[in-house]
Amino acid sequence: MILSELTSPQVEVLSREIVCLIPTGATEQHGPHLPIGTDWMLAEAFGKAVEANLPEQVLLVPTLACGVSPHHMAFAGTLSLSPTVYIQAIQEMIGSLVAHGFRRFYILNGHGGNTPANELALRMVKQSHPNCWLAHADYYQVANSDISQLAGGVGMGHADEVETSLMLHCRPELVQTHKLVDDGLEPVPYVSGLITNFNERSLHGVAGNATQASVELGEKLYEAVVGRMVQEVSRFAGTITLLGQPYQG
Template sequence: MSGHVLGELTTEDVAAADFRIAILPVGAVEQHGPHLSVLTDARIAERFAQLLAERLGGTALLCPLLPYGLSEHHAAFAGTVTLRPATFISLVGDIVDSLAAQGFDKVVVVNGHGGNIEALSLVARDQRVRNRVRVGSLMWAKLAHDVCAEGTAGAAYGHACENETSLAMVLAPELLRPDRVRAPEGARIDVPHAMPPRALVDTAYAFDELTVDGVWGDPRAAGVERGERILSTALARAEEYCRALAEEPPPAG
């Protein structure tokens, strides 16, 4: 039994511990093209959070995974299950409320899905004011953005692509169907300044408007070595952030 995994502790164990940070992994259940499971975002978030908690040791309490997220933009593809924005914000907010009531004033959300980012930012802003809790939301793709940008097959990437597929090879290989990795079927549109990952204009596109097969990038360029570089970079930066966060005073009243 690990001393930092909430699901393995009794109420007495938690009460007796001296945790500084709570870690909450959050994902999504959505299509990831023909070659990755619909649980990819959730599994990556969960395993990244486990590794981060292990690095932080007894200072961090690892909460159970919240697997569902905001995936309405993938709803045209089979297997996608989404929450409404208000539901997702309330769910995460309620979890943080519970942690705040037990004395936590630092919560790190390990997010596995880009579609959750804006909503998690709203949760963080609300919690700072309402509960005086500092909520940090981090995601591997942003933490390792420079590594992700290196050697991509094209300008378009970001979903079931060479980067996410590479990371899945390292953190969740059981979710990958290697025999189904193939050339992407192509983008449907190309709007100037609005295409991920370098969009300058925030436009709400559904994924079936963007791609034929639900892939944004080229998974054929994926590899374990690439995944390990992404993971090691993101983990190191996440640990550095969390250790600094743990030493911060709580938000001012």
């Protein structure tokens, strides 16, 4: 089910155990070759694919297309919400659905800057609504082993071969293939948890080898991510056992 395509009376009669699936992305620079909307477009594409596979178990909520992107602000076109505003937006989207009786929420995220904020937002919702079922996942983490296997040992970077290939599959008309670049300097020595802005580690706003991207890789990555996400959301939609008892929330 797709929330935006239903009428209010149709929403009224839905099962309240349906999983409200919220794609979250970003509107931020993606190098010289990918569009600003890459992160929300991919999160939404995966959200739509999950819904198409599980139409009776999933209610697809409109994508939150603006994310937490202060580290990309040196590049034109980036829109960034402060973490506080972003967390509040998630809380209030969920709160609106809770007001109408829904209680299972799954955030499908496509932008790394949102991850800590998604966790905090859901922790806060759990505090105010203990009977809600809540989970969040970054699609590229859920499918990390497949991505690494398909892309020759690398994980998801930024506007890199993985993301560019996915866009070549999902929105090929928006990829400027004559502008692909390899970019993104890793700090030497590598320091775990180092906080940087993107312009401090990348000349063109890319982290990875975008020139390695291909339509074929994109198709394989897309299928792998969809398979993993359908599996995850389907588990979340089913019975979860905690302390030997079916979880009631």
